[in-house]
Amino acid sequence: MVLSAVILAAGRGARLAPLTDQRPKCLLPVGGRAILDRQLDALARAGVHEVAVVTGHAAETVEAHLAARPGVLSVRNLDHATTDNLASCHAARDHFTDDSTLLLNGDVLFEDGVLGDLLTAAPVPILIAIDRKPLYDADDMKVVTTDTRLSRIGKHLAQADGEAIGVTLLRGAGRALFLSQVATRLAEPGGERALYPEALDALARRDQVGVRSIHGRRWIEIDTADDLAAAETMPWR
DSSP: OOEEEEEEEOOOOGGGTTTTSSSOGGGSEETTEEHHHHHHHHHHHTTEEEEEEEEBTBHHHHHHHHTTOTTEEEEEOTTTTTOOHHHHHHHTGGGOOSSEEEEEETTEEEOHHHHHHHHTSOOOSEEEEEEOOSOOOTTSOEEEEETTEEEEEETTOSSOSEEEEEEEEEETHHHHHHHHHHHHHHHSTTGGGOOTHHHHHHHHTTTOOEEEEOTTSOEEEOOSHHHHHHHHTSOOO
8 A cells, every 4th residue: 555644734833832933833842853753754664655744834944844854745834824724634635645645633643553553444435543531621622433433523522432633544535535525614614714624524424434443552632831741751762
């Protein structure tokens, strides 16, 4: 299987200010190495060598950082100040290529087994990595599942049995399904401020999205100073 990847890293990371005033969250160091570098290295170990990084805030800084990375290019979300990550997916639509594409949030760290679990799962067009815990808070991207299928996804869900960690595998026709729904939602009222899980939610209602639990695997989403401090205490390859 030939793999590509798209990393969404256009956001400002306002909750990590002042660390992110001049540089984007994806370049903050964890264990002495940028979050983005750790993601790129994990993708390379999984066999991904064609990567598009969607930039926005401090785009020039990311582009300079990537200059020495063969096979990694940057795509700007020119409207990053007024849009969210659904628009970033649309900006990178020409880079969902090869047999399958991994879509990553630019602020998530994970052990190698997470990608391995997705890539070795039973093939479905769209597969998202989820974790489970006793309680979910307002910031979690909550999910409702039925066996190995996604029923709903969104931060607003009142009831949930898992959370999406921000890693999605799109195989074959799954990419066209996803990108078509992204374009549809972007054209609707409020689409410029929409998150891409809204596209996944619409597809899930048509039973077109699978889930793969990575419970027990090490991962963290870095949104706040506390998250960054927690990431520093975790062992990363």
